[in-house]
Amino acid sequence: MTDVKLKHLRGFVPLTQAAFANRMGVPARTLQDIEANKSATRPIHVNAAKWAVFETLAVDAIKGMAVPDDFIDLASRLLEVVAVPDACPVCKRPGVVRAARTGGDYSEYNCENCGTYRISGTAEAMWGHKKPVDHFRALGNARLKAELDTIPMIMSYSFD
Secondary structure, eight states: OOHHHHHHHHTTSSOOHHHHHHHHTSOHHHHHHHHTTSSOOOHHHHHHHHHHHHHHHHHHHHTTOOOOHHHHHHHHHHHHHOOOTTBOTTTOOBOOEEOOOOSSSEEEEEETTTEEEEEEHHHHHHHTTSOHHHHHHHHHHHHHHSOTTSOOEEOGGGGO
């Protein structure tokens, strides 16, 4: 893959060059040099750029933005093979904090990526029968329906 295609990947997301480099995990100068043909594009740069696009679009999907269908299919396949104990039910990142039950029929999670949200008992029962990308969409729907200063609640109808 050439530097032009690396720049093309960056065009899929609304990030500056510096922000995209940060998402890739490389110094901004490295990305500048690659895009200016001063450095060669290595496979690790391509993989990092693909992951940066994936991660950025996944975050945007949570915020309710449209995501291309081919990306959704790829994201679903990737998320199906990534399972980490004590991970966020939505994005699968490790280190999620699960709040103690307060008597309601829901579980509350606090994830660095997804923020604080709740999943109803019925939605949790349906969780394993849904595609991982549906989890992102359900959280996006819950966020859209949540009132200001309230914690979004993923309900069974959030999957529609």
